[in-house]
Amino acid sequence: MSVDDSFMSRRSQEMRTEELERKFDQFEQRTGGGNGGGGMDQRIGRLEGQVDRIGDKLDRLNDRVRDQGETLAALSRDVHHLPxxxxxxxxxxxxxxxxxxxxxxxxxxxxxxxx
The missing domain is CATH 1.20.5 (Single alpha-helices involved in coiled-coils or other helix-helix interfaces)
Structure with missing residues (x-):
């Protein structure tokens, strides 16, 4: 490989790297990129609050399902003697x-x- 070929190969690789960096910068600008922008702590706090409320609702739902299972068992027991x-x-x-x-x-x- 000659010096010219080596130089051209390095130059081509540098151009490709610059192009990829430019595309990445554009992507970060479109998606908010980086550290998430301003107000990140507030947004995380809100999300954590929502997750807590979802967890509470799931707990209540599990209790209701458990109660329905007990009710169904009692109903089965009550109708077992019917003809x-x-x-x-x-x-x-x-x-x-x-x-x-x-x-x-x-x-x-x-x-x-x-x-």
């Missing part, structure tokens, strides 16, 4: 069948009993 759907359907069908039979065959039943 099942199968029993209700069977007893209703049987009652309807008996009433229909009595209505249809009522005259014959009265004659059979003798009243």
């Amino acid at each position: 099942s759907k199968g029993f209700i359907v069977t007893s209703t069908a049987l009652t309807i069948s008996l009433l229909t039979g009595i209505l249809l065959f009522g005259d014959r039943l009265l004659a059979l009993v003798g009243t």
